[in-house]
Amino acid sequence: MSSDPTPVDRMAGVAPEPGVTKPDPILTVDGVRRSFGGLTAVDVEHLEVQRGTITALIGPNGAGKSTLFNLLTGFDRVDAGEWSFEGRRLNRLGGHQVARTGMVRTFQLTKALTRLTVMDNMLLAAPGQTGERMWGAFARGLWGRQERANAERAEALLERFKLLAKKDEMAGSLSGGQRKLLEMARSLMVNPSMVMLDEPMAGVNPALVQSLLGHITALRDEGMTVLFVEHDMDVIMGISDWIVVLAQGRVIAEGRPADIRANKEVVDAYLGTHHEEPSDTAVPAAAEPEEDR
Amino acid sequence: MDFMYILSSAFETAIGPIAAIYALAAIGLNLHFGYTGLLNFGQVGFMLVGAYGVAVSVTTFGLPLWAGFAVSVACAVVLALLLGIPTLRLRADYLSICTIAVAEVARLLYRASFAQEVTGGVYGLQRFAGDFYDANPFPPGDYGVGDISFSARDLWLMTVLWGLVALACLVMWLLIHSPWGRVIKGIREDEEAVRSLGKNVFVYKMQSLVLGGVFGALAGAMIAINQQTITPDQFMPQVTFYLWAMLLLGGAGRTLGPVLGAVVMWFLLTVFDELLRSLSSTGILPFLQGSDVGALRHAMVGLTLLLLIVYRPQGIIGNRKEMLVNVK
Numbered sequence: 001m002s003s004d005p006t007p008v009d010r011m012a013g014v015a016p017e018p019g020v021t022k023p024d025p026i027l028t029v030d031g032v033r034r035s036f037g038g039l040t041a042v043d044v045e046h047l048e049v050q051r052g053t054i055t056a057l058i059g060p061n062g063a064g065k066s067t068l069f070n071l072l073t074g075f076d077r078v079d080a081g082e083w084s085f086e087g088r089r090l091n092r093l094g095g096h097q098v099a100r101t102g103m104v105r106t107f108q109l110t111k112a113l114t115r116l117t118v119m120d121n122m123l124l125a126a127p128g129q130t131g132e133r134m135w136g137a138f139a140r141g142l143w144g145r146q147e148r149a150n151a152e153r154a155e156a157l158l159e160r161f162k163l164l165a166k167k168d169e170m171a172g173s174l175s176g177g178q179r180k181l182l183e184m185a186r187s188l189m190v191n192p193s194m195v196m197l198d199e200p201m202a203g204v205n206p207a208l209v210q211s212l213l214g215h216i217t218a219l220r221d222e223g224m225t226v227l228f229v230e231h232d233m234d235v236i237m238g239i240s241d242w243i244v245v246l247a248q249g250r251v252i253a254e255g256r257p258a259d260i261r262a263n264k265e266v267v268d269a270y271l272g273t274h275h276e277e278p279s280d281t282a283v284p285a286a287a288e289p290e291e292d293r
Numbered sequence: 294m295d296f297m298y299i300l301s302s303a304f305e306t307a308i309g310p311i312a313a314i315y316a317l318a319a320i321g322l323n324l325h326f327g328y329t330g331l332l333n334f335g336q337v338g339f340m341l342v343g344a345y346g347v348a349v350s351v352t353t354f355g356l357p358l359w360a361g362f363a364v365s366v367a368c369a370v371v372l373a374l375l376l377g378i379p380t381l382r383l384r385a386d387y388l389s390i391c392t393i394a395v396a397e398v399a400r401l402l403y404r405a406s407f408a409q410e411v412t413g414g415v416y417g418l419q420r421f422a423g424d425f426y427d428a429n430p431f432p433p434g435d436y437g438v439g440d441i442s443f444s445a446r447d448l449w450l451m452t453v454l455w456g457l458v459a460l461a462c463l464v465m466w467l468l469i470h471s472p473w474g475r476v477i478k479g480i481r482e483d484e485e486a487v488r489s490l491g492k493n494v495f496v497y498k499m500q501s502l503v504l505g506g507v508f509g510a511l512a513g514a515m516i517a518i519n520q521q522t523i524t525p526d527q528f529m530p531q532v533t534f535y536l537w538a539m540l541l542l543g544g545a546g547r548t549l550g551p552v553l554g555a556v557v558m559w560f561l562l563t564v565f566d567e568l569l570r571s572l573s574s575t576g577i578l579p580f581l582q583g584s585d586v587g588a589l590r591h592a593m594v595g596l597t598l599l600l601l602i603v604y605r606p607q608g609i610i611g612n613r614k615e616m617l618v619n620v621k
Contacts, residue, residue: 073489099491111486113479124479125490129472132492134500137471147472183486190491 016255032081059246114172122154125189301440313454319551321508327545330481332389338396343513351421369510417524544608
């Protein structure tokens with residue numbers, strides 16, 4: 001990663017065309033196809049995700065965004081095609097194996113482990129625990145130290161996501177927005193290099209949306225790659241470095257927010273004629289990408 | 294009516310060998326359902342292979358008793374793998390359908406005429422528990438306090454059985470209070486979420502199925518030892534449902550829940566049984582025939598369970614806080 005204190009535009013010189021190559025892709029998708037019966041849900045010819053950026057995946061309902069997410073993260077099987085993450089082919093890997101390579105996902109319908117405490121939710125996610133093996137579980141001496149180190153890391157993350165006060169409560173007693181925060185914090189316990197967020201703002205109140213946006217940009221600023229699916233146009237235009245538009249399973253456009261806003265095909269397919277220009281006051285985070293240039 | 298007699302005989306049953314056997318099998322079911330969320334409706338299948346593991350090894354093949362127990366455990370592992378490999382990747386309900394079916398198929402296989410040379414078919418097997426009773430350290434006689442007394446044979450059985458139950462509880466407690474237990478409980482809540490965090494859910498579910506099945510097989514082996522004779526038709530599906538009733542009565546997802554459930558359930562069963570029997574013998578209830586008692590006591594146990602589920606759904610020692618959490 002760059003040690004330059006001022007953020008750099010990692011997408012400089014990349015043409016806004018579907019399937020364009022990126023200077024340093026962390027995720028490369030080639031010919032990935034999945035159909036359900038006669039319906040082709042996903043048919044992505046070529047797609048690259050640039051390392052260290054926030055990339056948004058948008059598209060009308062049924063465009064195949066969530067299916068693509070499921071395919072890439074090993075939660076569904078492709079009919080054809082291949083994809084690689086950090087140079088490693090992920091075909092045929094199960095969901096847990098993909099997560100171990102450093103690509104961790106969240107879900108559209110938040111999956112807090114409701115009858116576990118917030119702290120247990122966090123600790124569960126820590127990778128490579130000795131006490132996680134059945135035989136290791138009996139020897140507390142072997143995993144006690146590791147457990148304490150993980151607990152420290154979990155507390156720091158909970159503090160950052162403002163959940164520390166809730167650490168001993170059941171995750172099921174959290175509000176919808178807090179569950180989203182917990183899910184994000186929990187995914188960071190895995191030490192990912194890329195997080196895949198499936199509609200992180202769905203059903204979250206406006207005040208919390210701001211805080212979630214702050215957390216997402218903070219992830220990028222720490223060098224993580226973020227790929228997320230979202231519907232709220234103001235949010236997307238505000239924080240994304242790059243936007244990929246999916247329609248009927250295909251990538252129909254790619255580009256910076258300004259390119260997408262000006263793209264006639266996207267406007268027709270997705271935004272419709274009634275889309276309003278986002279107001280800058282609504283999304284403070286919108287200021288950041290502007291400074292980059 | 295002699296209430297002291299009723300109470301003391303109920304107490305004897307509640308701490309006797311049968312209750313301990315059921316407690317052991319229910320501990321396995323608790324690991325499956327209470328912690329991992331696996332709906333196992335065929336725990337009796339594990340008890341069957343466990344019982345026959347001992348009986349067939351000793352009677353048919355002349356192996357020593359300890360080898361019989363090893364065979365029981367091995368059979369349980371094989372049965373768990375057979376059940377788990379095709380179904381654990383699927384949705385939870387497939388496992389439940391398979392378990393109930395496989396347990397029934399196993400019973401029919403063991404009683405089939407072609408299996409008679411090995412399993413004794415419908416006649417079952419006898420004379421395999423001699424070594425166990427020869428090892429009894431208690432001198433013959435009756436042991437007990439007041440109206441409660443046990444023979445030396447029962448005392449020896451109870452020592453071994455409650456020892457096994459205590460050991461199983463210890464194993465469960467250690468496992469559940471470890472990172473392994475945390476993953477298992479996470480799978481109960483939402484296995485997709487656990488998978489997305491890099492845990493191999495299939496392996497964990499398999500480990501849970503195998504270990505819970507081994508507890509069931511040990512319970513089955515001890516049934517064989519206790520009765521000194523077994524037939525396949527003792528292992529009917531309702532045994533599994535008794536275990537479920539005990540687990541829910543005591544409190545699923547608690548270390549001591551299944552043990553308490555087994556003890557309380559056998560206490561209640563015996564109290565109802567003796568009470569109805571003495572009522573019918575005094576002629577207070579002229580419509581009550583002696584043969585109706587068995588059916589009626591189950592109806593009363595059913596009523597007790599019904600009241601429990603209405604007023605205390607988490608079981609006797611279940612965690613109400615956990616129960617009331619808004620699940621999904």
